[in-house]
Every structure is written in C-alpha cells, then in structure tokens.
Amino acid sequence: MAMPKVDAQCDPIALVVSARGGSPEAMEDLIGLYQERVAGFIYAMVGRTDQLQDLSQTTFVKMISGMSALKSPESFEPWLFRIARNVCTDHLRRERLRRMLVPFGQEHEPIEYPRAAAEGRLWTFRKMLKELPPRQRELVVLMGERDWSYEELARITASTVSSVKSRLFRARAFLRRRMNE
C-alpha cells in the first residue's frame, strides 16, 4: 500500500507555506500527506479504480500549478478538495458523454463483485453511494472524509449553505431508507 512519506504529526500549514515558497520537498511531502484522503474521496465519487491514479495525479498537478493562487494557507484543505471535486465532476461528465457516443464494451465498465462478507457490505455501500445524484454524493463523501462545516462544504461544492443543508438532508434520508430495505 502507498504510504505517505511524512508522519501524521507534520504540520500541513507549515508545509503549505514552504511549498508556496517554492520548496519541492515540502510540495512532495504535502502530496504524501494528502494522497490517501484525496484518492479515497475520488474513489468514493467515481466508484472505479481503473482511473484513480490518473485522477489523483491530475488533482495534485492542478494543486501544484495553482498553489500561487491560494489565498491563505489555512484554506488549503477545502481548496484542495474543491480541486478534487472539480476533477471528479469533469470526469463524470466526460464519462456520461462517452456512454452516449461510444457503443458499450466490457472493457469500458469493469464490474467488480464482492469476494467476502465484509467486502460485500462495502460493495453495497459503494453501490448506494453510486445511486445518489453526484451533487448529493459529493456532500456525503466529504462528510465521511472529515467533519466539515456547512460553510466549508458550500465553498468546496461552489454552492450555498442552505443548498448544502437540503442536499445533505435528502442524501441522508435516501441512505437511511436504502439501508432499512
């Protein structure tokens, strides 16, 4: 398994400051610190592993090139997840278009089946996530990732606090209903 290069005690804000100052080592450490969380977010959003590395890489390359545009180091985390969210949204949009234009082939949609009971529960959970509309799914996945405030969620998803609240409410109601079935 890919392990972050830095230990969890590493201060992300100090790393962001150094990375913005042009330190490639700090940038690499920053990627190592966030790669697992960002990949987890992308996987939960996209639901497939075949393009996970590419999408994670795209997210971090955009992070590097946009680092100078980051307003304050404290807002780094919501900013990074906003990039990841936009990368996923673009990917899902392209996939939808591709499905309309390209005839279905087995190589296009690898279907994974659960191998064990524990994996089965996870598979069911992933299936439920996939059934959610992307705008609701992104909020559920973000909340599963960390306890964000409604304001942060609104910033990440380019939306309003009231819209975030209502989408989260609908998503949670859907998940509760599906789990009780």
Added chain:
Amino acid sequence: MSDHSRHFLALRKQAAAHLPPDFARRVMRESDRLRRRRAAQTRIIAMTGILCAVLAIAIHAAGVAALDRQNLEMWAKTAAQARALEVSL
C-alpha cells in the same frame, strides 16, 4: 465508529492501495514535464506571433514600396509627357 465511517475508511485504504509507493515523486515529475511543455508551447506561440508580425510588416512594406515605385514611374511618365508637350508648343 459508525458503519459509514468504517466504510469510508475502508474505501480510503482501498484507494490508497491503487497508488504507487512513489506517487508524490511521479506527480512532481509530471508537473515538471507539463510546466516545461507549457513553457515550450508559450515559446512556440510567441515565436509564431513574432514571425507573423514580421511577415505582415514585410508584406506591408513591400506593398508600399511597390506602390511608391508605381507612382514614381507614373509621375516620371507624366513629367516626360508634360516636357514633350512643352517642347512641341
């Protein structure tokens, strides 16, 4: 820990398992490669722009020079005709 949190943690672990151990280094390399490519593209765009400007100026200058030559020839012809008329009178 709730079931959801456990599932998200499991998803994160599964996802991390699909990243190579030198992922951060690869990202840095890719970023460098893209930066170099963008710089090369910018250079090509700038050079093409300069070339187009030089070409446009050259074409314009050649056109103006041709027109000047044509005008001078016409003036010379007109002056010769005027002189001939003067002599004949």
